Amino acid sequence: MFYFMQILCYPLRQGIFILLGLMTLALHAEVQIPAIENSSLDPKIKGRILIEELNCVACHQEPKMMTSSKKSPRLSEVSSRLSPDYLKNFLIDPSGTKPGTLMPNMLSHLNDKEREKVAESITHYLVSINKKVPFQIRVPDSVAAEQGEVLFHQVGCVACHSPRDKNGKEIMKLGSVPLGPLENKYSHKGLTEFLRRPHSSRPSGRMPDLGLPQQDIEKISHYLLREIKVPGNLEYMTWRGKVWEGLDGDVQKESAGQTSDFNLESIGKIHHQTAIKYSGFLKITEMGTYTFHLELNGGSLSIGGKQLFSENPSNRRGTKKFKFSTKLDKGSSELELVYFHTGRGPKFILEIEGPGMKKGPISSEMLTVYDRPIKVTEALEPDPVLVANGKEHFERLGCANCHDDLKGKINSYPEMAKLRPRNGCLGKSKNAPQYDLHEDQKTMILSALPVNGLPILSDKERIQKTLVQFNCIACHDRAGLGGIDPDRNKYFTGSKPELGNQGRVPPPLTHVGAKLTNSWLTEVIMHGGRQRDYLNTRMPSFREKEVESLIGLFEKNDSLEEMSYPKVTNIKESKNAGYEMIGATGLSCIACHDFNGQRSGGAGALELINVTKRLKKNWFHLYMRNPSRFHPTVIMPSYWPGGQAIRKEILNGKTDLQIEALWNYLSDGERAKNPKGLSRQSLTLKVADETVMCRGRGTAGYRGIGVGYPERISLAFDSEQMALKQIWKGEFAHINHGSFHARGNERIQFPEGIPFHRLASMDDAWPYKGKTDYLFPQSHGYQYKGYYLSPEKRPTFMYEYGTIKVEDFFKDQLDDNGKAFFTRTVTFSTVAKQEPFFFRLGSGKEIKNIGKAWKVDRLSLSLHEDMKTLIREGDSKDLLLPVHLNKGKTIIKIDYKW
């Protein structure tokens, strides 16, 4: 056990932690695959799973198990993620270092001294092959860690891994996928990278990708690694908010870390209304009376537990100066300083004066976070001799068989079918890899070894095996297989308590193949597609072929009785009935369900417009008749109890016609007409079957007008400069009071400035509103006049250019390939012939003539009539259309395609 002594050099608390770990591991060290224990499967299947999870095929060939076996972690960058000390200790005693690990001890045949030597050389080898940044520890941010603690227990980590108590101790070690003591293992960056892309180092996806935002991953990393100790000068924590009320008031913790001294700039940019608490030890080399000089708005200072100074902060005044003295002993005294960055001209000066010290700032040398030495895991400089030895050991020991990403030499061992039970890995020989297997586990493996050929699994068994291997059953129940462990139930939470258990517990997988379409199942399983935003637990993406095969298996094996659908002769009437039923005056589905991104009035139940994409129609007909058949605790009532329609006046009260009408209406998806009574509270504007508008500052200046068209293209018009400012595709806009911002994608930005102008010279700048052109664009003859709406609510903008009246109309159209584009119709009306002027059609880095169209960067412009255009050179080129107006009306039509 001498190698643990090294770890004991860490501060005492950590040592105890490790010791506790050791004590439990003595009891439960064997290979831990909780899903096996938690499921009620035939022991033979369990044995088969063990064989696959332990990756036995890496050494003992069995072609039928190749794809379904769990590949071992990739090692090419392992030393970037993991501490060299950990790697070495883990090689020496895998299950002692990480109880429950699947990694066998490969060095048990060696004596302690040799074992350490081999482990060290392999560590050097693994460090030498790393091409990424070397392992480096980082000061944990305790504020981020607090948020990480919440996330860890909320987003789904604890469905598989053990929840932790306030002190970070795992409270459900048994029955959890083991993690081991992470703070000795990972660097912050290493863990963050791993959580962001788990498949890249653990390719078999047993640890799936939760698709968390980077910030959340960082927080979880800070949480899991919060025990890491790094020597430094000062610790700090910051707060934001009404800091003038003190730290007990309306303030929020912002961040924490270490800094070199009391200079504010050492932390970085300090925002107004920030409070900082510094803590550490002050090192005094000579006993005596020390005087402190402070200038600040408010704060407090205590040394050695004695408060020397305290001044309440105020946001109504500037800074004050303070001076006070105290006797300090030689040695280290605990120091805590709180500083409030508030009020007029906030600044912070702290100076010390004392025996042998002139008045001046407290230097970094006088400050330390810890008053005792801290051992730091440092990057290891690989020794060429050890590297060469390590590589040799690595291959000789057969490590490369499992960790095959290094393309090392692979050893050959007997085929699986030829294995003799109770010999080798399962026997007592010290020369074989030592798996910490329980006797039951060994029996299961033995029962599943293909001595008489590998048994062919039934579909049901294949489904069960895969659900267990990927621990789907930690969250989902499928006809009694798995489901949430009662002890973990409380960690499944949701944001919509009104939805009951369905608002917090992931849905069951019973009949799932009869319920969901294959495309939606693929989206969910392979890409982490989510529909139930109210579940805090996230559906991860698995990406594994094995998991993908579930989709076909579900479809083949899950079946319910076939419904017959009614014949709908008038689809318009049917859709309209669906529209009526879903609205507030019908069945009022939108009272509980979200619709097209618009939040419902109450429960926030599942989005309705994706129903026909997600669900199979047969299941929809079954479910609508009796929702509680599928979810005994469902809140949704039946509107057709006993198959009888409640609303007799709709479609003659025919149940099947009514349900079919809902289906038909919803099959329009995002284009479905907004139902009656739909909430307008959402700040995300969605376009259904009619044009939607908004205005205010944002995408098109201060007097911007946003228009979202039904063909899923949008534009922003600047009504100050009468200019088309931006066009884009996809989602329309997000609004807030008085502002709007384009959403969507494929944005084309148009330059600032008015649309028409008489250039005096081709070198002149095109006029646009500058900060001090107060009378612009009226000074160029422009006046905005508003807009009017067509029956489909498409606006026609009206403005004047001198005595010319202009109407400007955009229509969303579809081309032959179903791609949306705009046709713009500009109508000029004038009572007299006009001096010619230019219409600036577009502006860009590159303008090319392609057939009848002009390509302005990504945008293709074409005029309906053959008209002469010209290109004006410059940093940004202009595509100009000379316009000659005679008395009367002139119409110019332009297509915008992109």
Added chain:
Amino acid sequence: MDCHLKQYILFIMLLVWNQTKTAAQELGEMWGTAEEEEQYYTITNIPIPPGVPMRPGSFEILPDKRLAVGTRRGDVYFISGAFDTPPNPTYHLYASGQDEIFGLSWRDGSLTITQFGEVTKLTDSDGDGTADRFDTLSNNWGYAEGHEFAFGSKHDPDGNIWVALGLSGSYHSRNIFRGWAVKVTPEGKMIPVCSGLRSPGGVGANKEGVMFCIESQGPWNGSCSLKHLKEGAFLGHPASYNWYQFAEGIDTPKIEPQTNSRIAIEKKRVKELVPPVILFPYIKMGRSISGFRLNQTKGKFGPFENQLFFGDYTLSIIMRATTEKINGVWQGACYPFREGLSTGIMNVEFSPEGQLIAGGFTTNRQWPVRGEASFAIQRLDWTGKIPFEIKEINILKDGFMIHFTKELNPVIASDATNYSMTTYTHNYSAGYGSPEVDHTIPKINKATVSDDSLSVRLKVNGIEEGHIHDFDLEKIKSLSDRPLLHSKAYYTVNEIPKE
């Protein structure tokens, strides 16, 4: 969210900042009269369905007696049934997709709205119940910073909409006509009227049809006030001097006001300076006065016909005021009226039934409002009982005439010692707001009760020009020996009548 309005509220109410605690209960003393007020004016909530994003900024009554509401989100809703008892409202969305709407006025089949960037005439030309024409009358004022709010009036008799344009912040006017009031004609011409505003709120006319607007405490404004939008006037904050060059027919004032002075002094130096009509002493009478409206309900709203009624954003109260023109200058008094509304009041409107509609919203708890509902439309109904109130105060050459709503106890009311009065004014300075300064105590020599016992003539020595005259009539009793519902009133003296 809501950053924009937060900034705005910050600007119109920096006064909040001198409080270290901003919890709703610490916004200042309440009058403590809500329970009593309830006997005369009840408050009724007009329910808002959950799907309606209702943050009211302006109101109008339509010819078919529906209530029109313009919202911050840029919607216009028509509500029927709002005036029923109990209210039985149905909401109809008439228009959407506009900028924040702080002005609504119906005329000749169209609804004219004032939004941040323009004055727009909305028309339902195809008769389907929703607007399909959005004719812009004018967008010719500068709008290029987030808190440049625009508040619009009702149509004046000539069909003009008057728009008060807030500065680009407390101290600067960076875009054309910020800090001015302009009027927009029915033909869409924009005519600059007067300069010197800071962060105006509601715009409206008194019974004589003269246009006023609300101003907020801040730089060059010691307290909130009602200002007279007199043509060619300068209303106090010199940041908007830079736009005179663009205001045809109005000459740039020759001098700027001096800071750390008094309005009464500076108005003699800067001849264009028109003093605030009514000063609203801070906290005693609101902290951020918003929209206001003239009561011409022909008695349906009780005894305060032809008076102005004001909402207050921070304190969720309603106040009233009377104006009079003395020596050619407008002045008047303000009076407490009703407290205990449930949200920050942004605007008010009288219904055809003579009810006062009041509505608004809060932003978030950082910008405190006493009423805690995040938005509301409420209604004040007169119960038919007449409260014993100071109805109106008018100035006289040698004192004041105080009118009451009910007969006085003539014995008490004839005793001059039963009246208490102090005066004070504010610093007129570039700094933010002002404490009350220059306190005096005038001497009340004589109190004469009228024959009908409905008014008292006070002979006063020491009326101060430029001062608020703070009346305390706590000792005055009605004929049935009841005290006044509100014993306070505040008269701003700009001028003392010569005759």
